[in-house]
Amino acid sequence: MDPQKNKLFVLRNRINEADDIATFKFMPVKGKNLPFIAGQFVNVYFLDNRCGGQGKPYSISSIPSDKFLSITVKKIGKFSGALHDLKIGERVKITEPQGYFCPENQMKNIVFLAGGIGITPFYSVIKDYFSKKADKNLFLFYGNKTKKDAVFLKELSDLAKSWERLKIINAFTREPILPSDKKCVTISMNVKNEFKRIDVKMLKKHLKNLNNKHYFICGSIGFVTDLWKELKENQIKEDYIRVESFY
Ligand SMILES: Cc1cc2nc3c(=O)[nH]c(=O)nc-3n(C[C@H](O)[C@H](O)[C@H](O)COP(=O)(O)OP(=O)(O)OC[C@H]3O[C@@H](n4cnc5c(N)ncnc54)[C@H](O)[C@@H]3O)c2cc1C
Missing domain, CATH: 3.40.50.80 (Nucleotide-binding domain of ferredoxin-NADP reductase (FNR) module)
Structure with a gap:
């Protein structure tokens, strides 16, 4: 992973969607939101050594025209549990959106x-x-x-x-x-x-x-x-x- 392509985001809001599932709304600390195609995912990293410095992939649940970037996470293990514990105002690193799980124009x-x-x-x-x-x-x-x-x-x-x-x-x-x-x-x-x-x-x-x-x-x-x-x-x-x- 190229660290140049990471961007700092701050957690602005959290919505509890179900018992063990929440949506986390992030805003970029500086500049604009990351451009992406609906269907792509990002890798999320904590800034400290939580979860051994490892990141995990999460699909983006917001849309490209939204001001924020959101992910919706089911709490099942270590990393998702740590995300659920994240406080409003805390920062994370988010990588450039990736993936090809996006329908193409000609698909009707x-x-x-x-x-x-x-x-x-x-x-x-x-x-x-x-x-x-x-x-x-x-x-x-x-x-x-x-x-x-x-x-x-x-x-x-x-x-x-x-x-x-x-x-x-x-x-x-x-x-x-x-x-x-x-x-x-x-x-x-x-x-x-x-x-x-x-x-x-x-x-x-x-x-x-x-x-x-x-x-x-x-x-x-x-x-x-x-x-x-x-x-x-x-x-x-x-x-x-x-x-x-x-x-
Ligand atoms: C492209 C992509 C997109 C994704 N998008 C999303 C998304 O939008 N939302 C989402 O919630 N997830 C998404 N995921 C999954 C996400 O990346 C993580 O894998 C997920 O959150 C689990 O990570 P974790 O560290 O919390 O769980 P882990 O700690 O890795 O645990 C995973 C499983 O192993 C079990 N387990 C853990 N520790 C033990 C143990 N000691 N003994 C026995 N069993 C154990 C857990 O109960 C759990 O079932 C996506 C994955 C990919 C590849």
Whole structure:
């Protein structure tokens, strides 16, 4: 990593999104925010020897036109725990945005498959497209154990209500409040809730057919591998599938 490309940021705000998930809003200490493409990630470093001087990657959950840069972090281990302990006003180093997990201009029909915290890059891409009223058809399949675990549920639902090009299928696997028949529930015209894990059968049901679509899969290694395999078994060519696993 080139230290010249690091920039100092200060934590300005923190939003608790779920029990163990928070959004951290950073502002550059000097100058402008880092330019990035929605879908990219940054590496975050503490200024002291916390976490042995090692940095970790986090997808950017804000959009390029925002004044701040935000990441949304699930507390699961040492580094994410230290981020959750960060105080407002503390500084961190953030590297130049990286990664190619960004849909290309010519992609018109895009299917996002998010497992839990794997929603972060898609949240940025969807908000960015919404702000530009992009000429795209977006489908988001968002898997979580329960509604309580699912971050940005309301924000995404509100976007889908006011933008007919975005369709959302939430998939809850352990939601305690289930409809008696566990059948798909329509929340609004563009938002539906399913009560099982995301699989190709679910995709076929809501997409009608799997062809002529670009698939982006993000989440744990297990989530990404399972769905990638299922899509391949259903004759989706590798060129049409992009993945990012949070390890
Ligand atoms: C491109 C990219 C983008 C990412 N974006 C995001 C994002 O937007 N949001 C996000 O939250 N994460 C994201 N991640 C994941 C993030 O980089 C970290 O990997 C994550 O926060 C976990 O780091 P940690 O140090 O807190 O956990 P670690 O300490 O590395 O722990 C990881 C796992 O190991 C287990 N573990 C830890 N210590 C032990 C032990 N002693 N014995 C047994 N098990 C143990 C933990 O329970 C946990 O399940 C992204 C990763 C990549 C590659």
